[in-house]
Amino acid sequence: MKPAPFAYHAPETLPEAITLLQRFESDGVDAKILAGGQSLMPMLAMRVARPEVLVDLRRLRSLDYIRAEGGTLTIGAMTPKRAAEQSALVRETQPLFHAATELVGHVGVRNRGTVGGSFAHADPASEYPAVALVLDMELKAVGPAGERTIPAADFFVTYMTTSLEATEVLTEVRLPAWTRGTGWAIQEMARRQGDLALAGVAATLRLVRGACTGVRLAAFGVNATAVRLRAAEELLEGQRPEAANFARAAAAGAGNLEEPMSCVHASSEYRRQLVEVLAKRCLAEAASRAV
Ligand SMILES: Cc1cc2nc3c(=O)[nH]c(=O)nc-3n(C[C@H](O)[C@H](O)[C@H](O)COP(=O)(O)OP(=O)(O)OC[C@H]3O[C@@H](n4cnc5c(N)ncnc54)[C@H](O)[C@@H]3O)c2cc1C
Structure with missing residues (x-):
């Protein structure tokens, strides 16, 4: 058209x-x-x-x-x-x-x-x-x-x-x-490389005396705007960077999401599940990069 x-x-x-x-x-x-x-x-x-x-x-080269x-x-x-x-x-x-x-x-x-x-x-x-x-x-x-x-x-x-x-x-x-030493990660699921994500998660955290601190997580592709996963952040703060703690935090973050959007490509439940899996992976990856 x-x-x-x-x-x-x-x-x-x-x-x-x-x-x-x-x-x-x-x-x-x-x-x-x-x-x-x-x-x-x-x-x-x-x-x-x-x-x-x-x-x-396009002529505003100053920007x-x-x-x-x-x-x-x-x-x-x-x-x-x-x-x-x-x-x-x-x-x-x-x-x-x-x-x-x-x-x-x-x-x-x-x-x-x-x-x-x-x-x-x-x-x-x-x-x-x-x-x-x-x-x-x-x-x-x-x-x-x-x-x-x-x-x-x-x-x-x-x-x-x-x-x-x-x-x-x-x-x-x-x-x-x-902040030096901050670990970070961003992961998403899209149907094809280059497509907009069905869902994704971005994360940062630091490790201080062996505990996670300054944990920040946000999900995209699930609600009307990107959204902080505060329940996950709060749960992981002060905890050791271990798989079980990442899993608990990710489950809390995904569980606390407002009803995720639903479309022909991904149901609401699938998007919530994606956020949980991606958040868990992001936390592990961010922790592995934190020094
Ligand atoms: C095949 C394809 C795949 C894509 N995949 C992704 C993806 O994976 N992730 C992703 O984030 N995006 C994706 N996009 C979107 C792409 O990133 C766009 O470039 C971006 O969304 C808009 O930037 P633009 O400069 O092209 O803005 P435009 O298309 O020119 O404008 C977009 C909107 O922003 C407004 N706008 C633009 N600049 C300003 C400004 N300076 N001040 C005020 N308003 C402004 C316009 O009025 C318009 O409403 C994809 C696009 C395509 C075609």
């Missing part, structure tokens, strides 16, 4: 983009930002989305960067995911985010799709929102009222919905300094 007709703008600067978005908003025109188009273009083609106007950010600022890693929203995947800085300073990036789609999708686009799109099956919760990432947005920083926990509202205003552009994602 072909998209419904739309007007197209490709502003040269961020202020120009925001002025356009503000104008369309006040005129009651349904405008949508276009980044890499890897999610939006199929939605237009299937007419799931029918915006009257597209505001393409394409990966920088270390003190311990914080900042990535511009228009940075292609493939650039994050190929960045030694990302791989060495933020291994969980790097591993998550490698799991997103195929090379072609990562070439065109942007880092910011994945966060703004807020697909519940996306790897990044779960990683953002585990790592306490922050998202920077710029709109007519200026700039604001949004903690990941407040950014993802519900299914494909974020706390961004229609007149705001997501400009940057921020990853706090990695």
Whole structure:
């Protein structure tokens, strides 16, 4: 299918983009930002989305960067995911985010799709929102009222919905300094390599005097947004890194999930089971990487 007709703008600067978005908003025109188009273009083609106007950010080269600022890693929203995947800085300073990036789609999708686009799109099956919760990432947005920083926990509202205003552009994602010795893991189940996950789990933990500490776990692909597995975190805190403890924590985390979504590919019960199995594996893998 072909998209419904739309007007197209490709502003040269961020202020120009925001002025356009503000104008369309006040005129009651349904405008949508276009980044890499890897999610939006199929939605237009299937007419799931029918915006009257597209505001393409592709000329905003100033939003394409990966920088270390003190311990914080900042990535511009228009940075292609493939650039994050190929960045030694990302791989060495933020291994969980790097591993998550490698799991997103195929090379072609990562070439065109942007880092910011994945966060703004807020697909519940996306790897990044779960990683953002585990790592306490922050998202920077710029709109007519200026700039604001949004903690990941407040950014993802519900299914494909974020706390961004229609007149705001997501400009940057921020990853706090990695604590040395933190073990990490991300695992998912997809029907084919490169498909969105049926379910997945991301985890970090540290080992202090032989006990698990700072345990963070989040699941994706199961509820309307990525979700922390707090029951698992609490149960494992202070416990020894042993298979039986990982199993108990994983079962508690999966058991406490809100009713997971169900579709032709995976029932609710299957998704809950996947979370339990993947959480158990992630905890063991994260513990094996913790020093
Ligand atoms: C075959 C295939 C497999 C895929 N597999 C995965 C996968 O395994 N995991 C995964 O996470 N994703 C997957 N995706 C989705 C892909 O990662 C997209 O790149 C991503 O979801 C959107 O990024 P984009 O730059 O293409 O954004 P677009 O498609 O251009 O935009 C997506 C949405 O975000 C909004 N938006 C984009 N940028 C901004 C911004 N800076 N500020 C405000 N709003 C903005 C747009 O208005 C739109 O609503 C897959 C896609 C395909 C086609």
